[in-house]
Amino acid sequence: MSTATTEAPTLATAPSWQGPCAPGLAWSDALTVSLQDMDDTHEEFVALLAAVQQAPDAELVARWRELVAHTQDHFDREDAWMVATGFAPGSCHMTQHKVVLQVLREGLLSGDMGVLSPIRQMAHELTIWFPQHAQTMDAGLALHLKSVDFDTATGQVRAPAALPAAPISGCGGSCSSSGEQAA
Numbered sequence: 555m556s557t558a559t560t561e562a563p564t565l566a567t568a569p570s571w572q573g574p575c576a577p578g579l580a581w582s583d584a585l586t587v588s589l590q591d592m593d594d595t596h597e598e599f600v601a602l603l604a605a606v607q608q609a610p611d612a613e614l615v616a617r618w619r620e621l622v623a624h625t626q627d628h629f630d631r632e633d634a635w636m637v638a639t640g641f642a643p644g645s646c647h648m649t650q651h652k653v654v655l656q657v658l659r660e661g662l663l664s665g666d667m668g669v670l671s672p673i674r675q676m677a678h679e680l681t682i683w684f685p686q687h688a689q690t691m692d693a694g695l696a697l698h699l700k701s702v703d704f705d706t707a708t709g710q711v712r713a714p715a716a717l718p719a720a721p722i723s724g725c726g727g728s729c730s731s732s733g734e735q736a737a
């Protein structure tokens with residue numbers, strides 16, 4: 555039986571991981587954490603993610619490599635801010651960064667072998683993961699950094715008296731501190 559149709563498939567009806575598609579996430583005030591340095595980095599992340607989603611197959615791995623490199627730097631900086639302001643190494647926010655980066659690198663390995671669908675699917679999943687991360691863990695970190703008057707440009711804690719008495723194992727307000735021992 556013929557199922558021929560005169561309609562061409564459209565991007566809107568195709569799963570986002572099967573080819574280039576419209577960005578699934580746009581920068582907006584809802585994503586801000588009211589810390590300029592962090593917001594600037596997050597806006598760059600959203601732009602790089604949009605570039606990945608829109609990339610044709612021939613450019614997809616290159617765009618993904620840019621996103622992974624930017625995310626490495628993004629997470630490294632947040633991790634350093636946490637360490638400088640009293641978070642325990644391996645706290646849950648740092649652990650989430652580590653796990654996400656590992657997954658992104660696995661996507662890069664697949665892409666380097668010519669398998670693109672994992673990158674397409676991960677890009678879609680990042681459009682869901684990122685707002686949640688920014689509005690919980692990153693927003694909590696931003697509040698914590700403000701509470702100790704942390705200067706992200708210099709790494710200076712201007713209100714050291716406000717530093718926590720014991721290392722923080724949780725996420726600085728976005729989830730409860732666990733009973734994990736500080737390393």
Ligand SMILES: [Fe+2]
Pocket residue numbers: 596628632688692
């Ligand atoms: Fe972040």
Ligand SMILES: [Fe+2]
Pocket residue numbers: 632647651687691692
């Ligand atoms: Fe983060």
